[in-house]
Amino acid sequence: MLLTNVVGTGLALLAGFVAAHPGHDVTQEAAERREYLQSVKRTSLAHCAEELKAQGIHARNIARRQAIVENARQKRGIEKRSFNSVLATDHNKSGLGYSRNTDATTLFAGYKSCLLTPEVTQGPYYVAGEYVRENVVESQAGVSLLLDYQVIDVATCKPVPNVYVEIWHCNATGVYGGVVANGNGNSADSSNLKNTWLRGIQPTDTDGVAQFESVFPGHYTGRTTHIHVMVHTKATVLPNNTLGFNNYASHVGQTFFDQSLITAVEKVSPYSTNRQQLTTNAADMIMSQEAATEGVDPVMEYTLLGNTVADGLYAWIAFGIDTTRSQAIKPAVYLYGGSSSSSTSTKTTSTSTSSVRTTTTTTTKTSSVATTTTTAAGACQTVAGGAALWAQCGGIGYTGATACANGKCTSYNSYYSQV
16 A cells, blocks of 8 residues: 555445354345445544544554554564555555654554444354453464554544453464354364453553454455454453453444455465465455445554564554444353452452353353253243353343343343353
């Protein structure tokens, strides 16, 4: 991409969150997203460019991004350095003649951004109640990826602080942790339910920024490489450092990467061992729909931390959200676990002894709650254990309505898992 000031011109709409897995209708989600794009008044943050500059956000973004990259390079011992239109745009800020001495105001200028929407579903592999943490890598191998997400109110053009940004994506070989299903790795391996890797949540700071350390996502059949993103404006962090299951999120979406970057990463192990069919950006139904919208470019800007992708990447993008809107969400899985935790003043510590996940369609067993099948109204309170059977009524610390009927909780939660 030619390095011009893209504030107000290089803005984008975030992709409309889908996933091509068995039982999940990508076409339907694409149609829902298209309907939203046709009705929304704003499809970018272009109108916010001057306001964000005036607030000093632009300058602080440059300084923050520069500091992150320099720090990451030091840690690694590295020295510094239309749909068709979107596909042709190079989002690599480390090339095109820039040297290690390129000024940060040039390298990190602009607001590559997107508009998150509340209308569409979050995909089939969303897990509720994940850990609030910056580093989501755990044991996963891959190209190091530092992520910088910024949340902007499209109405006021101001950063949105104190909300929670959640991300999740597949690993280098195209498998999502925490979910057992056909099409997601070995569907006979129930141990994947315990995995929490490549999922995490971070609060936004005063500049609306949330940051993560992950690995570059791999690919799976039917979808191009992407990262799912969700913004929670109504959420509580529990003593075990997970986000409460209020099953309510303001906005959800996906971000993408340059095809040239994907191609380079796919040559690196363990990505090179992935035998699933690779779908390019050009062939991806959701990305093509997004990029065909005027002013939309849902691809993250990035810079290499070293000379090759194997040295790691730093990527950034901003979200535009409508803070007055939100929607109920339906997780594929809840995360809960037998854990011991303690809280002193504002600092919370948590020692996890297990991470047990329960899908919304299967029976769950824990060491402390006996297996019980319940379907009648009021079952949450009439079976042994009562409200302690929290998986049935909305999660740890649930304090809402006590009567469940027809498999759905009567409070703000969309549904419950039978226990």
